[in-house]
Amino acid sequence: TFKIGDRIAINMQMNLLSIAIYLAIVKAGCQVVSIAHSFSTSQIEIRTQLTNTTAIIVQESFVRNGKRINLLQKVTAIPNAPRLIVIANADDEPRLSKQ
Numbered sequence: 001t002f003k004i005g006d007r008i009a010i011n012m013q014m015n016l017l018s019i020a021i022y023l024a025i026v027k028a029g030c031q032v033v034s035i036a037h038s039f040s041t042s043q044i045e046i047r048t049q050l051t052n053t054t055a056i057i058v059q060e061s062f063v064r065n066g067k068r069i070n071l072l073q074k075v076t077a078i079p080n081a082p083r084l085i086v087i088a089n090a091d092d093e094p095r096l097s098k099q
Helices: 016-027 041-050 070-074
Strands: 007-011 031-032 055-059 061-064 067-070 083-087 095-097
Touching: 007 016, 007 041, 007 070, 016 031, 041 070, 055 070, 061 070, 067 070, 070 083
Parallel strands: 007 031, 007 055, 055 083
Antiparallel strands: 061 067, 083 095
């Protein structure tokens, strides 16, 4: 459960689902922390620590120019990562994962 003012990060490629998630976070009264899918694990860790992120909504992976980009792998490599909400792919429902 999230409360008003919680900071929730989004680590996904830009698409309609990520926009809907962004708007839902704002509507819930929470703050969005944007994380570029090009960030390294250390860059993601720094961003989440500086912003005191409560959770990260992360897309498991996607293909760009024939190469699979694994976002979940980067996030799970963070020691003491915030709670994760994993989007397996655009057609699946999000699932919660507690570290």
